[in-house]
Amino acid sequence: MRLKPEQLATQLKRPLPPVLLLSGDEPLQMLECADLVRAQARTQGFSERIRLETQAHFDWNRLADEGANRSLFGDRRLFDLHLHSSAIGNEGSKALSAWCEQPPEDSLLLINAPRIDKKQLTTKWLKAVDRVGILLQIWPVEARQLPAWLEQRMRGHGLQPQPGVAALLAERVEGNLLAAKQEIDKLLLLHGPGPISQEALLEAVADSARYDVFGLMDETLAGHPSRCVHILAGLRGEGVAEPVVLWAISRELRGLYPMAQQVAQGGNLNTVANGAWPPKRKPLVSAALKRLGPQRLQQALIRCGEVDACIKGWRKQDPWLMLERLCLNLCR
CATH class of the missing domain: 3.40.50.300 (P-loop containing nucleotide triphosphate hydrolases)
Structure with missing residues (x-):
């Protein structure tokens, strides 16, 4: 069946x-x-x-x-x-x-x-x-289905999202359902059951912006090792799950790898980087493509698999230490 x-x-x-x-x-x-x-x-x-x-x-x-x-x-x-x-x-x-x-x-x-x-x-x-x-x-929840999925989940937890809240949260989590769960749990903790406005959502998001997984990826692409270490320590201290951090890193690498292949095959860096979304991230993507070739990105994706094995207990190493090493290697 x-x-x-x-x-x-x-x-x-x-x-x-x-x-x-x-x-x-x-x-x-x-x-x-x-x-x-x-x-x-x-x-x-x-x-x-x-x-x-x-x-x-x-x-x-x-x-x-x-x-x-x-x-x-x-x-x-x-x-x-x-x-x-x-x-x-x-x-x-x-x-x-x-x-x-x-x-x-x-x-x-x-x-x-x-x-x-x-x-x-x-x-x-x-x-x-x-x-x-x-x-x-x-199957993964498609982008067009995500706002409805989030609204249903919020209502299932006693929250009453006002118009636009679910769409705003969908933009925030970018398909990462683990991150969405954390945001909904946080809203429930801060406000309890009842109506949730866009302002309340943005305020809750601002509270965690200091140690955000997406901020971690921006600093990694920019090649700032000290900031990466600082953000990772903050994420760990706030109790962010290791799979959420690994998801953000591997997602970024899977997007960069085909771009690096195009550049290695003679593609124009600026043209390739124009494919990065949103446009404000183009400088970060360009900086990363200049520093990282397809071979290093492929090796980094393999390291992601090793971190996943650590998280699942298949390897006896600290997942957070492995994540730190992965980000520092990408900053080099």
Whole structure:
């Protein structure tokens, strides 16, 4: 069965199927949908949770072995499987297909996967999941849909945004739903439930402008290392989540990389930089393109993947230290 995110809560009120798959690259919606499944699983008696990560050289026999083992206290078990890639190979496909063919008794398999494309939906294991369980694909909220999405979320938290507030917030967060969540939480903390005006939103935004992730990127593009270190320390002190900072950096790098390739292939720097939006950022983009070539930007994107691994606990390094090193390297 295929569902949309907004259908999940209603579906979960029924007895849970043996397998649920959540797929997508949007971190906030993935996290909230997974939390919703786990909470409902607890209410239906799945009191034991077993987390599995398919890192490099993962032994897929482990999934079958864990499923075959009975719970020590006879509890119903939730298997929380996190796929490092949606391309799981023959062994992974066989293991998940076998699970779907004969799910272990009193067990629920929750699969968290990166975005799955149309071609992958035709694979045997995904067809098996679709047949016996729930398959939910989560897509990023499009720019034109974001104001309505934000207004609905604000109203769901007891806020009553006046006309223009949701659009102003959408411009502020630029598609980053984690940042949007933080802004809404902050508005609720500052003003409580009730009407929210544009002035109140702007005032709340101004309060956090000192340590803003977008300000961090401007200082990084301009090549100001001391300012980057200062802003990162402020973001950490204010409790900004590491994925929000990483999202801002990787988003900027993904935009710069094709520009740097054009310049390396003989493109005119000013012409290429004109593609930067908004226009006031053109000097920053030009400065960065002069300093950073495609090879360094590609290496920086690889470093973003390493920071992501640190945030998820796959590598034993401090994510904030890794973020600082990444920004300082881009300032050189």
